[in-house]
Amino acid sequence: MESRRDWTRLGRAIRSAREELGMTQAALAKAAGVARQTLRSLEAGEDRGRIPPSLGKVESALGWPSGHAMRTLEGRDEPPAPPAQTRPPYEGMPLRVIKELTDGQVLDSEVVDLTKPGSSSRLVVVYMSDAPAAEMDPEQLRAEIEEWTRVQRAMRRIAENEPPNVNEA
Incomplete structure (x- = not known):
């Protein structure tokens, strides 16, 4: 039996990770090599009948380990913390x-x-x-x-x- 997929949960996780990385939807879509509408749809938590091929690309662009998006979608995992920045984001700026x-x-x-x-x-x-x-x-x-x-x-x-x-x- 197929487990319940929580697209809303995955959408919140993607949006949260993107915002923590300081990225716009356009920037993440570009980094993942997917259409902005695809990312918008994923973040909106729209139910899908199948796993889109773009999911792995978004997962990789967020720095998530392979398979993490699926585990999040199935409610088995919380998104990892984004990669630690090596320096404060505004260091050295006027x-x-x-x-x-x-x-x-x-x-x-x-x-x-x-x-x-x-x-x-x-x-x-x-x-x-x-x-x-x-x-x-x-x-x-x-x-x-x-x-x-x-x-x-x-x-x-x-x-x-x-x-x-x-x-x-």
């Missing part, structure tokens, strides 16, 4: 950056490799909003996403030494 990172909601982020020969520079951009995305009206959210997309394209062109696109300015 106070004004720490303040900005702790005010508002992170909507997305981008890491642009600016490495030139002999350099190890990276540009990290965190896109934040004072209002949570869930509280924005659809038009406001669309405008925010369009602006963020424009900024990401411009950053990538800079990193690739391409001339700016005057139509996006």
Whole structure:
């Protein structure tokens, strides 16, 4: 007889682990190589008739041991603690950056490799909003996403030494 699968329990465990790691749904979906909608569905605890192949990918991206998601789904195991960080998350950052990172909601982020020969520079951009995305009206959210997309394209062109696109300015 098949054991009862608690998709809600698994969804809470995935969301909790993701948040403890400081990841957005988009970042975890990207790290796992799954669609954002797939991750959203897993976190929502939607009942499924079968085990999706994406479950192992999400489990791995969270740093969980193999089989842990299934044990959680079947109520046999609690999620492990996320990997310990080697240093505090804000160590070495200026106070004004720490303040900005702790005010508002992170909507997305981008890491642009600016490495030139002999350099190890990276540009990290965190896109934040004072209002949570869930509280924005659809038009406001669309405008925010369009602006963020424009900024990401411009950053990538800079990193690739391409001339700016005057139509996006």
